[in-house]
Amino acid sequence: MWEELEQRGLTAGPNRAGVPHAIGCDSCGLVSHGSRTCPRCGYTLRQRKTNSLNRTWALLLAAALLYIPANILPVMTVISLGRGQPDTILTGVEQLVRSGLWPLALLVFFASITVPVLKLVGLVTMLIATHRGSAARLRERTLLYRIVDSVGRWSMIDVFMVSILTAIVRMGLIASIYPGPGVIAFSGVVILTMLAAMSFDPRLMWDAARTGKKP
Amino acid sequence: MSRLPLTLTASDILRECPDCGLFQAVPALRPAAVARCPRCSATLRRTRRNPVAAPLALATTALVLFAIATSMPFLDLSLRGYGRETMLASGPLALGGEGMWEVGVVVLGTTMLAPVARIFGMVWVLAGMRMRRPPRGLHVVFRWVELLRPWSMVEVFLLGVFVAYTRLVALATVHVGGALYALAGLMLVMVAADAAMDP
Ligand SMILES: [Zn+2]
Numbered sequence A: 001m002w003e004e005l006e007q008r009g010l011t012a013g014p015n016r017a018g019v020p021h022a023i024g025c026d027s028c029g030l031v032s033h034g035s036r037t038c039p040r041c042g043y044t045l046r047q048r049k050t051n052s053l054n055r056t057w058a059l060l061l062a063a064a065l066l067y068i069p070a071n072i073l074p075v076m077t078v079i080s081l082g083r084g085q086p087d088t089i090l091t092g093v094e095q096l097v098r099s100g101l102w103p104l105a106l107l108v109f110f111a112s113i114t115v116p117v118l119k120l121v122g123l124v125t126m127l128i129a130t131h132r133g134s135a136a137r138l139r140e141r142t143l144l145y146r147i148v149d150s151v152g153r154w155s156m157i158d159v160f161m162v163s164i165l166t167a168i169v170r171m172g173l174i175a176s177i178y179p180g181p182g183v184i185a186f187s188g189v190v191i192l193t194m195l196a197a198m199s200f201d202p203r204l205m206w207d208a209a210r211t212g213k214k215p
Numbered sequence B: 001m002s003r004l005p006l007t008l009t010a011s012d013i014l015r016e017c018p019d020c021g022l023f024q025a026v027p028a029l030r031p032a033a034v035a036r037c038p039r040c041s042a043t044l045r046r047t048r049r050n051p052v053a054a055p056l057a058l059a060t061t062a063l064v065l066f067a068i069a070t071s072m073p074f075l076d077l078s079l080r081g082y083g084r085e086t087m088l089a090s091g092p093l094a095l096g097g098e099g100m101w102e103v104g105v106v107v108l109g110t111t112m113l114a115p116v117a118r119i120f121g122m123v124w125v126l127a128g129m130r131m132r133r134p135p136r137g138l139h140v141v142f143r144w145v146e147l148l149r150p151w152s153m154v155e156v157f158l159l160g161v162f163v164a165y166t167r168l169v170a171l172a173t174v175h176v177g178g179a180l181y182a183l184a185g186l187m188l189v190m191v192a193a194d195a196a197m198d199p
């Protein structure tokens, strides 16, 4: 797309692809040098994402703290014939298992429990390896980053489910579903880990491996 | 930064790998080809057979489907004479009504606002490019279309609908409204449009 825009003269092309101090644009990929903003798309140019490691640590810490209430507190309360029953993320999966919906239960378990843990553990591993200047398994770690970055949004399944059930099941004491505080914490975890993955710069792992010390 | 001995021909493009930071010359590609980073195998450049017309058709279709999805009934429930109809926006509204406006805003943003902003942006940029005198600022709009990509979650939402549906059918009779079919179509069209329009 960016090349299509450029060919039509709708945005500037490369000024000169000089190699020393060249910076690749994070937004459109154009390599340029000597300017503060990208000549093609106008995005602020930076060698690496700003303050990447500190931001990622801060967002991950906040996500890890929220992770506890997200799993303990009920995400919704199901009232059926006057009796109320609170549901957490985990008992929601249990419900699906009990109804014999195995494939769906596995899917929800993966999206709501495996993915957030994978994101927290994966990003912490990548951060520590970067701080230590490790050169081991760089390709695998880069692949892990791509997975963590793309799979995170799928954890929202449970939040959407609660939203739909809250809207539709409202028949007083016969059958009603109310959202629980767990859903606030859980959507916080999803958003914070998504932001953490976005603020981590995988190129720092390669930089750290090359210099062998903290960037 | 880079000490690579590069010799660029006119058709080559210098690229910095977004995942590992390696600078490299990417040759001009024939249509429908992909260039990957030799060091970490990230996708560097991709060309399409039909870079403007195909995604424009898809994005326009998506706009129509979105209009249907927001205006038709979404899911209807009936139980012992009680009935309840919902629309796509009912979920976030109900969450807001329960004092969970934060979650309501998140659901509204990821299932309605971000998708519709992306679709409008795509149509604007792609249609603008085909005009004889294209409007200014297309590149800014396109940057937003790309920035919003991870926050537009129609496909995730559909799975959430599916899970909710399985729990509802145990409880009462559920009727699937036209909005849900439109949303399923919208998801397919959006995936196709994104694939047809790689940056
Ligand atoms: Zn740019």
Ligand SMILES: [Zn+2]
Pocket: B017, B018, B019, B020, B021, B022, B037, B038, B039, B040, B041, B042
């Ligand atoms: Zn690479």
